[in-house]
Amino acid sequence: MTFRQFAFNNVFRNKRLYVAYFLSSVFTVMVFFTFLNFAFHPGLNGEGIHPSVTKGMSVAGGIIYVFSFFFILYSMSSFLQSRKKEFGVLMIQGMSNQQIRWMVFLENMVIGFFATVIGIALGLVFSKAILLIAENVLVLDGSLSFYFPMKALIVTFISFMILFFFISIFVTFVLRTKKLVKLIKGDKIGKSEPKASIWLTVIAVLLVGSGYAIALYVKGPAVAFALFPVVTLVIIGTYFLFTQLNVYVVRKLKESERLFWKKTNMLLFSDLSYRMKDNARAFFMVAIISTVAFSAIGTLVGLNSYLTSGLKSAHPISFVYTAEEAEENNNEINKIEQTLDQYDLTYDKAEIELNYYNQNEDSILITTAETYNAFARITGEKEIDLKDTQVAVVEQSSGNMLVPQANLENSFITLEDGTNANVDKNLLGIAKPNVLPEVMHYYIVGDHIYEQLSSPEHTKKVIGWQVQNGDKDKLIAAGQKVSKEFPGIMAIDHAVHDINKMWSPIMFVGLFIGIVFFVSAGSFLYFRLYTDLDDDKEKFMAISKIGLTTKEMNSVIGKQITLLFFAPIIVAIIHGAVALTALSHMFGYNLFTESAIVLGSFFVIQVVYFIIVRYFYTKQVRLAVE
Numbered sequence: 001m002t003f004r005q006f007a008f009n010n011v012f013r014n015k016r017l018y019v020a021y022f023l024s025s026v027f028t029v030m031v032f033f034t035f036l037n038f039a040f041h042p043g044l045n046g047e048g049i050h051p052s053v054t055k056g057m058s059v060a061g062g063i064i065y066v067f068s069f070f071f072i073l074y075s076m077s078s079f080l081q082s083r084k085k086e087f088g089v090l091m092i093q094g095m096s097n098q099q100i101r102w103m104v105f106l107e108n109m110v111i112g113f114f115a116t117v118i119g120i121a122l123g124l125v126f127s128k129a130i131l132l133i134a135e136n137v138l139v140l141d142g143s144l145s146f147y148f149p150m151k152a153l154i155v156t157f158i159s160f161m162i163l164f165f166f167i168s169i170f171v172t173f174v175l176r177t178k179k180l181v182k183l184i185k186g187d188k189i190g191k192s193e194p195k196a197s198i199w200l201t202v203i204a205v206l207l208v209g210s211g212y213a214i215a216l217y218v219k220g221p222a223v224a225f226a227l228f229p230v231v232t233l234v235i236i237g238t239y240f241l242f243t244q245l246n247v248y249v250v251r252k253l254k255e256s257e258r259l260f261w262k263k264t265n266m267l268l269f270s271d272l273s274y275r276m277k278d279n280a281r282a283f284f285m286v287a288i289i290s291t292v293a294f295s296a297i298g299t300l301v302g303l304n305s306y307l308t309s310g311l312k313s314a315h316p317i318s319f320v321y322t323a324e325e326a327e328e329n330n331n332e333i334n335k336i337e338q339t340l341d342q343y344d345l346t347y348d349k350a351e352i353e354l355n356y357y358n359q360n361e362d363s364i365l366i367t368t369a370e371t372y373n374a375f376a377r378i379t380g381e382k383e384i385d386l387k388d389t390q391v392a393v394v395e396q397s398s399g400n401m402l403v404p405q406a407n408l409e410n411s412f413i414t415l416e417d418g419t420n421a422n423v424d425k426n427l428l429g430i431a432k433p434n435v436l437p438e439v440m441h442y443y444i445v446g447d448h449i450y451e452q453l454s455s456p457e458h459t460k461k462v463i464g465w466q467v468q469n470g471d472k473d474k475l476i477a478a479g480q481k482v483s484k485e486f487p488g489i490m491a492i493d494h495a496v497h498d499i500n501k502m503w504s505p506i507m508f509v510g511l512f513i514g515i516v517f518f519v520s521a522g523s524f525l526y527f528r529l530y531t532d533l534d535d536d537k538e539k540f541m542a543i544s545k546i547g548l549t550t551k552e553m554n555s556v557i558g559k560q561i562t563l564l565f566f567a568p569i570i571v572a573i574i575h576g577a578v579a580l581t582a583l584s585h586m587f588g589y590n591l592f593t594e595s596a597i598v599l600g601s602f603f604v605i606q607v608v609y610f611i612i613v614r615y616f617y618t619k620q621v622r623l624a625v626e
Contacts, residue, residue, distance in 0.1 A: 021076065022111050024523050028068045028516075029119025029160050030126075035512050036152035037127050064516055064547060065159060071520045073167050076108065101172040108171065112164025120156055124149075151475055166298060196248035198345065204245045207237030215582040222588035230582075234290060234575060241571065242283040246276040246482070267543065277534070282528045286521040286568040287575065290602070293517035294576030298598040300510040302583055302591040308496050310589060314434050316379045317473065318347065318467040319482065320490045322437065322460055336482050336489065340465060343478040347465040348378040354436065355456035359413055363457050365442035366413060368450050375435050378466040384430050388448035392427035396441045413443055416454040421445070427607050437490070518602060522609050523574075525565055529617060537624040544625045553625065557618050565610045573599050611618045 039061060058148075097104075128146050211233035218226045250273040254260055260269055321336060323329060340347060352371045357361045373383040386392060393408045409428065412420040423443075431444055462493075467475060472493065477496025540553050576599055584591040 022115055024527075025072055025111060025115035025164075026119045026122065027519065027523075028071060029116050029156065030123045031516055031519075032061075032064055032068060032160070033120050033123035033149075033152060033156040034127065034130050035061060035509075036155055037123060037149040038130060038508070038512075040149060040152050041131070042147065059408065061514055065163075066161075067516060067520070069167070071161055071516075071523070072163065073170070076167060076171055086194075105168045105172045108168040109164060112161065112168070115162045116157055119160075120153055123156075124153075128620070142457070156351045177536075196244045196246075196251065198248070199517070200240050200244040201248045204237050204240035207233045208241060209237075210552060211237060212578050215578050216585070218582070219585045220588070221586070223582050226582075237342060238287055238571065238575070239284050242280040242287070243277070246280065246283075246567070247273050250276055264548075264552050264556050267548075268559050271436060272560070275560070275564070279528050283568040283571075284526050286524050287571045289517050289521040289524075291575040291579070293514040293521070294572060294599060294602060295579040296510055296517075297314035297514040297602075298576060298580045298591070298595055299583060300507050301594045301598055302580060302587075302589075304507060305591065305594050306502075306587050306589045307499050307503065310587075311499070314433055315376065315437070315438060315490055315495075317437075317464040317467040318492060319479070320437050320492075321463045321465075321486065322488050322490070323462075324458070324460060324488075330485055332488075336465070336486065339478055339482050340467070344469075345467045345474060345475040345478060346469050347467045349463065349465050350374045351380050351461075351463045352436075354438070354460045354462055356458050356460075357413075357453055357573065360393050364413075364440075365438050366450070366453060367436070367442065367444055368447060369444055372431060372435060372444055375464055376432075378464060379435060381432050381435050384444070386427070386444060386446045388446040389420050389421070390424050390427060390446045391449060392430055392444045393423045394431045394436075394442050394444060395429075395433050396439060408441060413445070413449075415449070415452040417452065421449050422450075437464075518605070521568075522606065525568070526613060529564055529613065531563065535618070536621050540621055541625050550622060550625075554618055557621060558614060561610065561614045561617060565606065565613070569603070569606050573603060 039058075127149065131146060211230045214226050214233070215223075215230045233292055251271065254269045254273070319336065319340070321333065352367075352369060352374050353373070354365055358365050359366075369384050369386045376383050384392075385507045391413060393411060395408075408423060409425055410423070414420055433441075436442070475491075475493035476497045479491025479497075482489050483491050483494055536557070540548065540557075544553065577595060580591055580595040580598075584595075
């Protein structure tokens with residue numbers, strides 16, 4: 001048997017040893033191929049697709065590929081870590097370091113080739129389902145019909161064969177076979193009790209706490225400037241959190257005799273500090289990667305909600321036509337109404353004039369309650385009533401959230417004779433900001449005050465049509481038609497449709513990246529868990545001989561796996577919640593619902609993953625004990 005045959009047979013005769021690394025590689029290839037199948041689809045590369053979507057998918061493809069490299073590299077390193085004893089046996093039989101490296105290279109290329117082929121095959125099997133899901137999720141004019149993705153197939157195969165080749169070279173280059181006694185004994189060599197520095201523990205809490213405080217304190221555009229220092233503080237603090245604080249907490253728990261001697265807690269805490277120390281880096285990586293996934297998906301969902309819901313809130317009237325001059329264009333108005341009639345849309349109509357005045361070297365809208373009430377009636381808002389000398393200020397619209405809100409309680413307007421009319425503080429909030437089509441703050445005054453204003457700088461003629469029997473498809477179609485013909489019209493349903501059309505592919509791509517990150521994080525935990533499988537088998541086999549029941553063993557293993565899985569995930573969820581709260585502060589828009597959906601969905605997925613892994617892990621330990 002040649003050396004190549006030995007390496008090839010070594011893979012196929014030790015399926016259980018190689019299966020975790022192989023399956024993780026298959027999954028990575030399948031996700032990348034599925035993404036390319038979606039990205040290269042003719043329906044997403046033709047007319048009507050915004051150029052930013054194509055660029056975004058190219059960038060996302062690069063991110064997935066680069067992350068795949070590091071994910072497979074980490075999987076490979078964890079896989080090699082579990083083979084220390086095997087390398088020791090081979091060295092006893094006369095295999096040199098160079099031969100072990102060459103064997104690892106050949107094995108990795110074999111695994112890489114079959115993982116790539118099977119990953120592409122699985123991607124082809126599920127490609128139609130993915131396209132159907134995408135077609136229902138995305139806002140597209142056409143359909144995503146099935147096609148044979150030859151380009152995606154070729155690019156995926158070549159890309160991952162290159163990836164596995166460089167990973168194989170890198171691993172064989174850095175592979176260091178330790179002394180024979182260490183390879184044979186493996187983890188049986190004694191370890192000293194892990195210690196935690198009280199100062200580093202305090203620093204961990206202060207770093208994470210200060211990062212949270214800054215993120216939650218800043219508002220508006222300042223959030224973007226605070227991003228780098230907050231991320232730096234939280235990342236460093238998270239590292240110390242897992243390397244110091246976890247160990248410190250476990251030691252304190254062990255010192256509590258009441259807790260330590262309760263039931264099977266002694267078994268749980270006996271090596272928990274060792275596991276916390278050994279898994280600290282894995283915990284750190286999982287927490288950061290999961291936080292990135294939560295934040296990325298949450299940001300995309302939040303921005304989509306902000307753009308659509310915010311736009312709808314700022315423009316509650318179905319169709320608003322604005323002429324910069326007060327002169328009516330009856331021809332255009334008649335054509336708009338003919339289009340609405342063509343689509344069988346019934347509506348309430350209101351016509352107003354908006355006058356803008358020079359106030360403190362700024363052009364500001366000043367209008368009357370009668371004008372405000374004309375649009376309030378067709379939008380269903382409460383009408384207002386002002387006395388002749390009253391002045392009310394209307395806060396800026398939610399459609400302009402990035403502009404800082406001005407404090408106008410003590411403001412005033414200047415009349416033609418030079419006197420000032422102060423804002424009535426008792427009228428704050430009496431009028432809704434989104435009734436009139438003005439995103440900045442404006443004033444509503446009594447009739448007597450209005451008559452004393454100087455001549456307006458300019459006047460707008462505004463007509464609103466509030467559709468009462470709005471079928472969504474008809475509203476979008478009518479909006480598309482009138483928007484092409486008349487630049488001065490705002491058709492809110494068509495505008496929201498255009499945003500969704502451009503944003504939904506980005507959302508879908510972001511979902512891909514988030515899934516890759518999150519599943520990779522779960523796989524990191526999986527590899528760390530199964531690295532300790534043989535040790536757990538030996539430990540519970542020994543303890544079972546002195547009376548440990550199967551139920552007690554399952555309880556101890558369940559608690560250990562729970563800590564392993566959920567310690568980093570809970571930290572990541574808290575990080576993600578703070579990040580999404582900061583995002584909501586940046587836009588001045590409540591993202592609680594969107595954040596809860598994203599974080600809750602990922603948590604449910606992690607629970608399902610945990611239940612599956614716990615079942616099979618416990619089963620293997622139980623079979624070894626029995």
